[in-house]
Amino acid sequence: MIPAEAVEAAIEAFVRCxxxxxxxxxxxxxKESVTAAVKAAAPYMCKPRQVTLTRELHALPNDSVIxxxxxxxxxxxxxxxxxxGTRDPSLAEDIDLPATVLHVGGVA
Numbered sequence: 001m002i003p004a005e006a007v008e009a010a011i012e013a014f015v016r017c018x019x020x021x022x023x024x025x026x027x028x029x030x031k032e033s034v035t036a037a038v039k040a041a042a043p044y045m046c047k048p049r050q051v052t053l054t055r056e057l058h059a060l061p062n063d064s065v066i067x068x069x070x071x072x073x074x075x076x077x078x079x080x081x082x083x084x085g086t087r088d089p090s091l092a093e094d095i096d097l098p099a100t101v102l103h104v105g106g107v108a
């Protein structure tokens with residue numbers, strides 16, 4: 001893993017170059033700095049979580065929001081899932097999977 005100081009230096013160099021404060025010594029050095037920063041940050045980038053099993057829906061906390069591959073959005077309220085703005089509850093078993101988790105309840 002790349003040390004945090006190296007990542008910070010690469011990002012700072014990238015920002016300064018983007019703002020026109022400095023010109024990189026060569027394109028290769030600039031590309032290496034940006035590549036190092038992106039590789040170091042990659043493990044921390046959030047990837048959308050796919051839910052493929054009903055038990056995964058049950059495991060999500062209240063107020064979680066998902067979007068099915070068909071474009072339907074559901075929010076979890078207790079043991080029920082409902083489309084925002086409706087009062088029509090659905091069981092997790094009735095939701096077409098896979099679905100993408102848009103928000104995990106209880107997480108800002």
